[in-house]
Amino acid sequence: MDNNQHCLASIRSNYGRFSVKEKSIADLILENPQSIIHHTINQVSEELGLAESTVFRFCQRIGFKGFQAMKIALAAEVVTPIKDIHEKINEEDSIGTVSEKVFRSNIKTIEDTLHVQDEHIIEDAVDAILKAKKVQFFGSGGSALVAMDAYHKFIRSGIDVSANLDSHMQIMSASQMTSDDLAVLISHSGSTKDLLDILAVLKENKVKTIAVTNFAKSPLTKEADVSLYTVAEETDFRSEALSSRIGQLSIIDALYTNVMIINNESGQEALQKMRKSISLKRL
Numbered sequence: 001m002d003n004n005q006h007c008l009a010s011i012r013s014n015y016g017r018f019s020v021k022e023k024s025i026a027d028l029i030l031e032n033p034q035s036i037i038h039h040t041i042n043q044v045s046e047e048l049g050l051a052e053s054t055v056f057r058f059c060q061r062i063g064f065k066g067f068q069a070m071k072i073a074l075a076a077e078v079v080t081p082i083k084d085i086h087e088k089i090n091e092e093d094s095i096g097t098v099s100e101k102v103f104r105s106n107i108k109t110i111e112d113t114l115h116v117q118d119e120h121i122i123e124d125a126v127d128a129i130l131k132a133k134k135v136q137f138f139g140s141g142g143s144a145l146v147a148m149d150a151y152h153k154f155i156r157s158g159i160d161v162s163a164n165l166d167s168h169m170q171i172m173s174a175s176q177m178t179s180d181d182l183a184v185l186i187s188h189s190g191s192t193k194d195l196l197d198i199l200a201v202l203k204e205n206k207v208k209t210i211a212v213t214n215f216a217k218s219p220l221t222k223e224a225d226v227s228l229y230t231v232a233e234e235t236d237f238r239s240e241a242l243s244s245r246i247g248q249l250s251i252i253d254a255l256y257t258n259v260m261i262i263n264n265e266s267g268q269e270a271l272q273k274m275r276k277s278i279s280l281k282r283l
Contacts, residue, residue, distance in 0.1 A: 006115060007074040008033060009231050010062040013116035015216030016227050024048050025058045027217065029074070037075040041067040106246045112231035113247035117254075124226050125210050126258045129159065132182035132208070137163040138170055139186035140194045146186050146212075146248045153256045157263060167194045174198045179206040187211070188232070188244045190218025199223055212251055214244045 011026045018026055028048060029036050036044070044067075045052045056066055064070040089101050129135055135154065139147035144165050151163035164170050171194075177183060183202050187195045190213035202209055203223060211224035214232055221227040230247030 006077050006112065006231070007062070007064075007070055008077060009112055009116045012216040012231070013118055013229050014062055016221060021048075021050055021054055022058050022061070025050070025055060030217065033074055033078045037071050037078065039071075105243060109230070109232050109243050109247045110250050113229070113250060116229050116231055117251075121226060121228060122254065122258070125228060125255055126262065128182050128208055128210060128226060129154075129255065129259050130263060132159070133180040134160045134162070134177070135182045135184065136173060136177065137161070137184045137186065138174070138195060138198055140167065140192045142242070142245055143186040143188060143192075143195075143248065146245060146252065147184070149249060150184065150186070150252045150256075153252065154259070157256070157259055159259070159263075170194070171198050171201060174201045174207075175205070177202060177205055177207045179208070182208050182210065184210045184212065185220060185224065186213075186248055187218075187220055188214045188230070188248075190215045190220035195220065212248055214247075 008030065011029060015023065015026055025044070025048060028044065039047075041052050041055050044050075045055050048055075059065075059067050059070040062070070064073065089098055093101070137147035137150040137154075139145070147163045148165065151161055154161040162173065164173060174183065183198075185195055185199060190211065196219055199209065199220065209224045209226070211220045211227045212230070213220055213227065214230045215221065216227070216229060228251050230244045230251065232244035232247055
């Protein structure tokens with residue numbers, strides 16, 4: 001395993017594929033990372049009522065040689081102060097210093113988000129987009145703007161895509177989707193009521209769904225067919241949701257680029273038509 005790979009990020013990225021027993025171990029680590037680094041494998045197995053071998057195999061599944069190796073990586077992640085990149089922004093910092101810290105925070109979000117991507121899951125998402133009769137992007141608040149950015153990109157692909165900022169229009173639009181369509185739901189928390197209401201309508205219509213979220217253990221990822229994860233840290237002046245936006249945009253960019261490469265001929269034709277029409281707006 002790459003020494004730079006985060007333990008928590010690896011758990012989040014694999015969460016949807018864990019068994020019930022594995023999820024109980026994952027939940028314990030995600031909810032009590034500071035405590036786990038002081039536990040023995042015996043203590044963890046007793047607390048969860050699982051065999052030590054089950055805990056050991058879980059550690060191997062997320063990329064570590066064993067429980068001790070996992071604990072070392074976890075300790076480095078939760079104990080070592082996140083400096084340089086996520087160091088605190090102070091009120092006395094200069095504009096240049098604040099700007100640098102924001103840029104470095106964005107860089108770290110993108111790098112951490114890249115680390116948790118699973119090529120096979122991205123393949124599933126790209127395949128779902130290519131097979132869909134129609135693709136709609138949904139999001140609330142800041143994530144709604146990411147959904148609009150996704151629409152702005154994918155409209156160049158020749159695929160029938162749409163997005164809307166109004167929550168009432170979103171749920172009305174969702175009600176008209178069918179099992180031939182695909183919905184991409186973008187939510188940092190994965191528990192926004194408006195989006196979960198839309199998800200319920202989509203599931204009722206048997207619409208295939210892709211989730212883009214920061215939390216592996218959320219109502220959205222529990223119900224979505226495919227889940228892609230961002231990793232964002234909260235700082236004094238930046239919420240996790242603000243930081244996750246750059247990760248969400250990067251995932252959308254990766255999906256769009258892969259779709260355009262696979263759908264080369266029709267994608268290029270649509271792109272040329274788009275460029276020709278946009279040229280009319282220029283003097």
